[in-house]
Amino acid sequence: MSGKPNELRADARRNRERVLRTAQQMFAQEGLNVSLDEIARRAGVGPGTVHRHFPAKEALYLAVATDMLQQLVDEAERLAAGDDPAALFTLLSRMMAAGAENAAVKSALAAAEFDLRTAAPDLAADLARHVEGLLGRAHAAGTVRTDATTDEVMALVAGAFAAIRHAGAETSRRRSAHLAGIILDGLRPVAR
Amino acid sequence: MSGKPNELRADARRNRERVLRTAQQMFAQEGLNVSLDEIARRAGVGPGTVHRHFPAKEALYLAVATDMLQQLVDEAERLAAGDDPAALFTLLSRMMAAGAENAAVKSALAAAEFDLRTAAPDLAADLARHVEGLLGRAHAAGTVRTDATTDEVMALVAGAFAAIRHAGAETSRRRSAHLAGIILDGLRPVAR
Amino acid sequence: MSGKPNELRADARRNRERVLRTAQQMFAQEGLNVSLDEIARRAGVGPGTVHRHFPAKEALYLAVATDMLQQLVDEAERLAAGDDPAALFTLLSRMMAAGAENAAVKSALAAAEFDLRTAAPDLAADLARHVEGLLGRAHAAGTVRTDATTDEVMALVAGAFAAIRHAGAETSRRRSAHLAGIILDGLRPVAR
Amino acid sequence: MSGKPNELRADARRNRERVLRTAQQMFAQEGLNVSLDEIARRAGVGPGTVHRHFPAKEALYLAVATDMLQQLVDEAERLAAGDDPAALFTLLSRMMAAGAENAAVKSALAAAEFDLRTAAPDLAADLARHVEGLLGRAHAAGTVRTDATTDEVMALVAGAFAAIRHAGAETSRRRSAHLAGIILDGLRPVAR
DNA sequence: GATGAATGAGACTTCATTCAT
DNA sequence: AATGAATGAAGTCTCATTCAT
Structure with a gap:
């Protein structure tokens, strides 16, 4: 009878968090086919608890x-608030770098026909809006080729994830950055 | 008891082929989780027949x-036989363009931790060898940045697949080519 | 620590009553498989509260x-206290008429092998005793066939419940009475 | 490639039959809540086999x-083909007598809100039609009270099931017949 | 005493694989 | 060799019951 009704009990939130983190790790390591029972076991909760927080497996994917x-949207927001003309490249680099671990999850989700643009349209739109803003700024500053659209930039980020992922799990941070750099170079003005 | 023991009967080979084509399509459309029964049904054979040709599901993936x-190796071989210094770009373009449909399967396989380099090391090595040859030729001709390695080029191809796939199924051929172009541009000498 | 230890606090009794009524309605509407959580929800209490009052689901059935x-025993007691020779028919009519809503629950309980004669032997015996008394009175008055036993009369009441229930929920009160009448007619002396 | 395509393989039919019989017995003995796994176990087949023949639990109920x-429809058809004016009573007696064992199933099904009139409307309509025909014949012969409708007769049969069932599992065939007789007597002309 | 999250056995169902026809 | 029924382990989800708050 106290506290805001919208807030979970302390133990409930702790469990929800634990399940979410465990799922994220396992999806990345084993793919989306890991069983909820296994996730529950590793998170140290019962299968029913997983179900309470995520009524169906799709809810957990989501x-x-x-x-x-x-996390990406937050980063984008921070950058959009500044005025660095190179912010677009910074954001993209961050997205790719941060995706080192999560690319597996993203790839797994994509393979399961789970499209973030459908599942979380608001967040996806937010991200696209920020990228669009930064892209416009970059166009104005002449740091990016003029024929690159927002959608293409987003697609290239996905491509960079895949490239890094393909290069192998043992790929060093430096090598990942190099790959990302090549792709980002492709975005620069073509005047050569 | 006649003919070479290694050769399949005509109907057997026809069935094998049908199952393989059906599986390829369904993996691309629905992901790797489609059931073998469903594949059998659409291929017009019994589930037992699928199993005869592909004793386990992994065999079908493979x-x-x-x-x-x-198919890629064949293409690479053809190009390696010629002497076009731009052959590398031609190969990569072809790989990216041809990957439109297959990207889904590749992505799905990757998500399932199914690595072609492990599963079919010979073929993968063949492909890498050809790319390496073409890359060397391109380096010599000065059409590609000197810090790009064979592995990176291979990774970028995977990245292009993902980028094209992420851009959506409705993406036109021209837009796909544009995306691939951006990635290839990143590979050109950085002299700017 | 005040009052008689056997008496519940006011709010506790109110909750117990609410759960009981809700359960009765839901068993009648949905069958015995409704979940306790659902009953708790509709009664406006937590699942733990249901369990406090009824430690197991069977306790709620009981x-x-x-x-x-x-309720039937009370009615029977009233009639036994009078001296109407037709009291048996009155009681049976009342039982059948009153059973309209409860028949669903009775039927469900019967299907679950839940026998009131075992679960609440005292009450069942009370009712049987009253019916027996009224049956004897009716025999003496010659208003009932001589070969009808107490057990059979009880069984016929159960039968009437089922017949009314089978006739459908939309059955009017008059039609229910008609069905009950036919069964009661079968109990009259066979002199024909 | 031989035989009629509509016919099951011998072993398949044998299994289907076994599952059906086992389910019938267990529903009668334990109610509808018995698990499909348990039915499979007792029928000596795997759970998958149950599922092949009855894709969902409702299909097994049905x-x-x-x-x-x-079986009842067949019996009714036979009687309708004859010209015995008492055929109605014969049919009802048979239904009640045959229901000795199956009443439990019927009651269980009814309790689960599973209505044959909805689930198998054709068969139910067939039965109702035959009863109606026999009832008309009885009316003409003056062996049944004129105010009894087809629906009521059907309801009374359900009632007789319930009465017999309520009388207890140990009830002898003779006692069952007596109960049924009382209900049928209620259907005779009221001229007394 | 009430609440509602956690538990975990078990339900229904799916499906890769085996095997009788 | 092909078929398709059978198998049974495993998956997702439910829910009666327990327990921390």
Whole structure:
């Protein structure tokens, strides 16, 4: 009878968090086919607890994906608030770098036909809006080729994830950055 | 008891082929989780027949993946036989363009931790060898940045697949080519 | 620590009553498989509260059934106190008419092998005793066939419940009475 | 490639039959809540086999109920083909007598809100039609009270099931017949 | 005493694989 | 060799019951 009704009990939130983190790790390591029972076991809760927080497996996919996307949106917001003309490249680099671990999840989700643009349209739109803003700024500053659209930039980020992922799990941070750099170079003005 | 023991009866080969094509399509459309029964049904054979040709589901994954890879190797071989210094770009363009449909399968396989380099090492090595040769030729001709390695080029191809796939199924051929172009541009000498 | 230890606090009794009524309605509407969580929800209490008052689901069945039976016993007692020779028919009519809503619960309980005669032997015996007394009175008055036993009369009441229930929920009160009448007519002396 | 395509393989039919019989017995003995796994175990097949023949639990309910109803329809058809004016009473007696064992199933099905009139409307309509015909014949012969409708007769049969069932599992065949007789007596002309 | 989250056995169902026909 | 029924382990989800708050 106290506290805001919208807030979970302390133990409930702790469990929800634990399940979410465990799911994120396992999806990345083993793919989306890991069983909820296994996730529950590793999170140290019963299968029923998983179900209370995420009534169906899709809800868990959605939560994991949303969580990842939210972090990117936050980063984008921070950058959009500044006035660095190179912010677009910074954001893209961050997205790619941060995606080192999460690319597996993203790839797994994509393979399961789980599209963030459908599942969390608001967040995806937010991200696209920020990228669009930064892209416009970059166009104005002449730091990016004029024929690159927002959608293409987003697609290239997905491509960079895949490239890094393909290069192998043992790929160093430096090598990942190099790959990302090549793709970002492709975005620069073509005047050569 | 006649003919070479290694050769399948005509109907058997026809069935094998039908199952393989059906599986390829369904993996691309629905992901790797489609049931073998469903594949059998659409291929017009019984589930037992699928199992005769592909004793386990992984064998079917392998066959589908190998089949895809083989086409790329063939293309690479043809280009390596010529002497066009731009052959590398031609190959990469072809790989990216041809990957439109197969990207889904590749992505799905990757998500399932199914690595072609492990599953079909010979073919993968063939492809890498050809790319390496073409890359060397391009380096010599000065049409590609000197810090790009064979592995990175291969990774970028995977990245292009993902980018095209992410851009959506409705993406036109022209837009796909544009995306691939941006990635290829990143590979050109950085002299700017 | 005040009052008689056997008496519940006011709010506790109110909750117990609410759960009991809700359960009765839901058993009648949905069958015995409704979940306790759902009952709790509709009663406006937490699942833990249901469990406090009814430690196991069977205890809730028992309470619902006992409650229903008690009403019949009360009615029988009133009639036994009078001296109307037709009291048997009055009682049976009342039982059949009153059973309209409860028949669903009785039927469900019967299907679950839940026997009131076992679960609440005292109440059941009370009712049987009263019916026996009224049956004897009717025999003496010659208003009932001589070969009808107490057990059979009880069984016929159960039959009337089922017949009314089978006729459908939309059955009017008049039609229910007609069905009951036919069964009661079968109990009259066979002199024909 | 031989035989009629509509016919099951010998072993398949044998299994289907076994599952159906087992389900019928267990529903009668334990109610509808018995698990499909348990039915499979007792029938000596795997759970998957149950699922192949009855894709969902409702399909098994339907099959059991339909099977029971079919037997009654067959009996009714035979009697309708004859010209015995007492055929109605014969049919009702048979229904009640045959229901000794199956009443439990019927009651269980009814308790689960599973209505044969909805699930197998054709069979139920067939039965109702035959009863109607026999009832008309009885009316003409003056062996049944004129105010009894087809629906009421059907309801009374359900009532007789319940009465017999309520009288207890140990009830002898003779006692069952007596109960049924009382109900049928109620259907005779009221001229007394 | 009430609440509602956690538990975990078990329900229904799916499906890769085996095997009788 | 092909078929399709059978198998049974495993998956997702439910819910009676327990327990921390």
